[in-house]
Amino acid sequence: MNYTLHQLQVFLKISQTLSITRAAEELNLTQPAVSIQLRNLQDQFDIPLTEVIGRRLYLTDFGREIALAAEKVLNEAYAINHRTLAHKGLLYGKLKVSVVSTGKYVMPYFLTEFMRQHEGIELVMDVTNRQKVVDSVANNEVDFALVSILPPHLNVARLDLMPNKLYLVGAGPTGQLREEAEPELLKKLPLIYREAGSGTRQMMESFLAAHQIVVKKRLELTSNEAVKQALLAGLGYSVMPLIGLKSELLNNDLQILPMAGLPLQTVWMLIWPKDKQFSPVAQAYLAYIRDHKDAIVQQHFGWYERFL
Structure with missing residues (x-):
């Protein structure tokens, strides 16, 4: 047997995710690199560690046993490293x-x-x-x-x-938004929402409710990155945290559109x-x-x- 700790680490992550793609993402490796490590580990054994059924990856019974053993070996290796650092007086x-x-x-x-x-x-x-x-x-x-x-x-x-401040943001000022607008204007604008339960969505809805504004949702997206791309494409406006818009604001790809009552602050x-x-x-x-x-x-x- 000539397997390495790195091969065991990769295989353990595969066993936890049951996905080469997800294992690669969580280990910050490429998919080919993960596949190579899996193949190199498999070459050490005559019995299959994994099998693919209907394009889905599964562990064999033997693979599950190796995954458990790999976890124990890696934990012991980590413990050795920790003890070494402790003897050096390091955290x-x-x-x-x-x-x-x-x-x-x-x-x-x-x-x-x-x-x-x-x-x-x-x-x-x-x-x-x-x-x-x-x-x-x-x-x-x-x-x-x-x-x-x-x-x-x-x-x-x-x-x-x-501080965390949220502004009304869009792909550029329109004629009606060059000067500070009243919240009533949001009734006429296509708005892009984050998904229900997000803090950004909660703040945006609180602002609309405080001003008794009922709007027609244009889009509901599940991440700030998705909302940002929709704004860049000109699909509408959104109340967004400033923190994720550095490049777009400094490059004038997106602009803060002035509105009474904004920014919201947390x-x-x-x-x-x-x-x-x-x-x-x-x-x-x-x-x-x-x-x-x-x-x-x-x-x-x-x-x-x-x-x-």
């Missing part, structure tokens, strides 16, 4: 963070230097919808969550990072259960963010102030 372990989808434009900048300073820390960051983020906090599955709207009915502590914040017992890694990260968050905002989000 080690996992930092688990859950992030609402729009937060992908924010959270990496508050992680990069910390991760660079602590090579023994493994980052597990899940970028997902708001409800799953809230559930991960409620179920104590993560160390921190990044949100822009404080979830109700959860007893959480928070650390504010930076705060990007880290939250965690108030009674949570932090691991040494989580404690170190929280201390780091408290000390460096202002400098991070200034360094990476200085452009933001042009539109505030």
